[in-house]
Amino acid sequence: xxxxxxxxxxxxxxxxxxxxxxxxGSSAVVDGIDLQVEPGQLMALLGPSGCGKTTTLRMVAGLVxxxxxxxxxxxxxxxxxxxxxxxxxxxxxxxxxxxxxxxAGNVAFGxxxxxxxxGAIARKVGEALDLVHLxxxxxxxxxxxxxxxxxxxxxxxxxxxxxxxxxxxxxxxALDRKLREEMQIQIKxxxxxxxxxxxxxxHDQEEALTMSDRIAVMNAGRIEQxxxxxxxxxxxxxxxxxxxxxTTNLWHGTVxxxxxxxxxxxxxxxxxxxxxxxxxxxxxxxxxxxPESIRVxxxxxxxxxxxxxxxxxLDRIIHRGSLTELHVRLAGGDSLIAARPSGEGEPLAPGQTxxxxxxxxxxxxLA
Amino acid sequence: xxxxxxxxxxxxxxxxxxxxxxxxxxxxxAAPAAIFLVLAFVVPIAEMVGYxxxxxxxxxxxxxxxxxxxxxxxxxxxxxxxxxxxxLRIALVTSLVSIPIAYPLAVVLARGGPFWSRxxxxxxxxxxxVLVVVRAYGWKLILAKQGFLSWLIKGVGxxxxxxxxxxxxxxxxxxxxxxxxxxxxxPLAGAIGKIDPAVEEAxxxxxxxxxxxxxxIVVPLSLPGxxxxxxxxxxxxxxxxxxxxxxxxxxxxxxxxxxxxxxLSVNDWPFAAALATxxxxxxxxxxxxxxxxxxxxxxxxxxxxxxx
Ligand SMILES: Nc1ncnc2c1ncn2[C@@H]1O[C@H](COP(=O)(O)OP(=O)(O)O)[C@@H](O)[C@H]1O
Ligand SMILES: [Mg+2]
Numbered sequence: 001x002x003x004x005x006x007x008x009x010x011x012x013x014x015x016x017x018x019x020x021x022x023x024x025g026s027s028a029v030v031d032g033i034d035l036q037v038e039p040g041q042l043m044a045l046l047g048p049s050g051c052g053k054t055t056t057l058r059m060v061a062g063l064v065x066x067x068x069x070x071x072x073x074x075x076x077x078x079x080x081x082x083x084x085x086x087x088x089x090x091x092x093x094x095x096x097x098x099x100x101x102x103x104a105g106n107v108a109f110g111x112x113x114x115x116x117x118x119g120a121i122a123r124k125v126g127e128a129l130d131l132v133h134l135x136x137x138x139x140x141x142x143x144x145x146x147x148x149x150x151x152x153x154x155x156x157x158x159x160x161x162x163x164x165x166x167x168x169x170x171x172x173x174a175l176d177r178k179l180r181e182e183m184q185i186q187i188k189x190x191x192x193x194x195x196x197x198x199x200x201x202x203h204d205q206e207e208a209l210t211m212s213d214r215i216a217v218m219n220a221g222r223i224e225q226x227x228x229x230x231x232x233x234x235x236x237x238x239x240x241x242x243x244x245x246x247t248t249n250l251w252h253g254t255v256x257x258x259x260x261x262x263x264x265x266x267x268x269x270x271x272x273x274x275x276x277x278x279x280x281x282x283x284x285x286x287x288x289x290x291p292e293s294i295r296v297x298x299x300x301x302x303x304x305x306x307x308x309x310x311x312x313x314l315d316r317i318i319h320r321g322s323l324t325e326l327h328v329r330l331a332g333g334d335s336l337i338a339a340r341p342s343g344e345g346e347p348l349a350p351g352q353t354x355x356x357x358x359x360x361x362x363x364x365x366l367a
Numbered sequence: 368x369x370x371x372x373x374x375x376x377x378x379x380x381x382x383x384x385x386x387x388x389x390x391x392x393x394x395x396x397a398a399p400a401a402i403f404l405v406l407a408f409v410v411p412i413a414e415m416v417g418y419x420x421x422x423x424x425x426x427x428x429x430x431x432x433x434x435x436x437x438x439x440x441x442x443x444x445x446x447x448x449x450x451x452x453x454x455l456r457i458a459l460v461t462s463l464v465s466i467p468i469a470y471p472l473a474v475v476l477a478r479g480g481p482f483w484s485r486x487x488x489x490x491x492x493x494x495x496x497v498l499v500v501v502r503a504y505g506w507k508l509i510l511a512k513q514g515f516l517s518w519l520i521k522g523v524g525x526x527x528x529x530x531x532x533x534x535x536x537x538x539x540x541x542x543x544x545x546x547x548x549x550x551x552x553x554p555l556a557g558a559i560g561k562i563d564p565a566v567e568e569a570x571x572x573x574x575x576x577x578x579x580x581x582x583x584i585v586v587p588l589s590l591p592g593x594x595x596x597x598x599x600x601x602x603x604x605x606x607x608x609x610x611x612x613x614x615x616x617x618x619x620x621x622x623x624x625x626x627x628x629x630x631l632s633v634n635d636w637p638f639a640a641a642l643a644t645x646x647x648x649x650x651x652x653x654x655x656x657x658x659x660x661x662x663x664x665x666x667x668x669x670x671x672x673x674x675x
Contacts, residue, residue, distance in 0.1 A: 113574030
């Protein structure tokens with residue numbers, strides 16, 4: 001430790017969950033989770049509704065008592081520390097502002113629990129409101145604010161106490177799309193500036209991909225994969241992750257030939273793909289291929305498909321804003337979804353015979 | 368509010384209820400109750416007030432004609448003042464006493480599991496299921512000089528000669544608080560139940576212990592329910608007759624007893640009407656002041672007007 005940056009804020013801490021579990025009756029809602037969030041990083045817990053994300057978050061906050069395992073903030077084991085001594089900032093889904101207190105009163109509440117120095121409290125309230133650009137609204141009541149403003153008040157209130165960890169539970173679910181995207185950027189920005197270790201629960205993969213440093217994909221009370229947005233998107237560890245995040249073409253296939261690190265895989269429908277990095281002993285694999293890695297062009301009726309190509313009939317063209325999806329029915333019976341930027345590429349019409357092609361390094365094989 | 372679009376049918380067919388403007392639908396739905404109230408309450412009250420200013424009794428004979436003599440007499444005599452103040456005092460103390468008893472019950476009712484909330488509900492409602500006279504005599508047995516309470520106090524050794532509670536204002540307060548408890552607990556539980564549990568959790572994560580959370584979140588947010596409950600208890604206690612009569616006797620007589628005496632013993636109906644009018648005005652005033660006070664405090668929390 002040579003020079004320590006002079007900062008009013010606490011050092012960011014590492015959050016560690018070790019074998020964390022929660023059972024209601026005989027059903028395990030959270031089933032032995034191990035997770036580590038590096039200091040100052042934003043970790044998203046992503047998964048379908050009911051997979052145990054909120055329960056996990058509430059255990060970290062101290063609102064739910066775990067049935068097993070441990071929670072550590074830095075070196076401190078906080079598993080048994082009661083909620084009001086745990087020093088966490090929580091942003092609740094519907095903000096949970098105190099309706100009978102002004103904006104300033106809301107932000108001051110947590111500070112009043114910690115100190116009776118009125119001057120210091122007023123100063124910190126001012127700082128927190130400054131942080132979320134709501135200084136002008138200090139004397140308003142929550143009912144007099146818009147949804148986005150209420151959320152910023154909730155954030156200021158959570159951050160004012162300088163919590164060890166910031167927890168967000170589906171923070172944008174109640175906002176309409178435009179405001180949601182705006183708030184996502186604002187909150188990510190603020191989180192990075194404050195440099196606080198953060199866990200965010202969401203079932204929205206886009207939200208997780210845009211905001212997080214790392215994503216933990218949960219399913220049925222377990223973590224299926226934990227990695228950077230790039231990791232989980234490009235190199236899903238399980239079929240569940242591949243299917244849950246984004247649209248993907250998932251095919252089951254058998255290895256027909258090995259060529260060093262590369263394996264040639266034939267799908268049940270007869271399509272050939274080259275897959276890299278498959279374990280040597282794997283004889284079968286699930287291949288995933290993202291739609292945007294596939295190019296589609298018109299083809300003659302009787303042309304041949306080589307490896308990493310497939311012949312089929314264009315079934316449907318779906319415009320999804322900036323991307324256009326092409327649904328192709330392959331000769332062998334499988335189907336394939338390709339995507340290309342809207343308005344680009346050769347003109348195509350449904351019913352046309354097309355050749356879909358991709359580069360071999362875009363194929364990801366699951367053992 | 369005034370900009371409701373008019374919905375009329377050009378051919379004059381009857382409008383279906385859902386096609387009416389909300390304000391009109393509301394008045395239609397409230398009409399039967401309103402008509403009943405006018406006939407059974409407003410008309411008799413008006414008659415009573417009228418009676419108190421159009422006749423008075425001197426030396427056993429009723430004299431007609433517009434007069435304020437009944438009210439003047441009320442304010443002249445110290446006896447009536449004492450009773451009036453006592454009535455106010457008992458009603459106020461009963462309301463205040465019921466608050467700390469009601470809060471824990473209301474919290475359990477609103478937030479406890481099904482077993483506990485049902486148990487509390489039954490316990491709170493049960494005094495209403497017992498005939499008022501039976502209940503009052505029950506309390507008489509407990510509060511009498513040789514009653515259960517003094518036996519208990521002596522037995523525990525708190526005091527060798529405990530003060531008799533029966534025929535004091537406290538006897539009336541205790542029994543009234545018992546009967547009228549559901550009238551505070553239920554609106555209070557309603558108000559507590561409406562508090563978003565996440566708001567309580569937010570307070571906890573911000574560092575509030577259970578007691579602080581209760582004091583700074585639950586209490587202020589349940590005040591509207593408390594206001595309704597307290598005004599109910601105040602009004603019901605102030606206008607009670609049977610309970611004060613049996614437990615207060617002549618030592619703690621309340622206005623209701625006085626009205627009854629004027630009608631049945633003295634046969635002075637105009638004066639009884641004046642007493643009843645004063646009682647009514649008093650409770651009405653107390654209610655208005657209290658509700659007004661609460662309204663002013665809460666106006667901004669819930670957003671101004673109906674504009675959102
Ligand atoms: N208090 C509780 N009692 C019983 N089951 C619960 C309780 N809380 C949550 N659950 C169950 O745990 C599962 C996970 O819930 P939750 O953590 O809220 O999921 P998510 O936030 O991922 O949608 C759900 O099936 C839910 O029904
Ligand atoms: Mg949830």
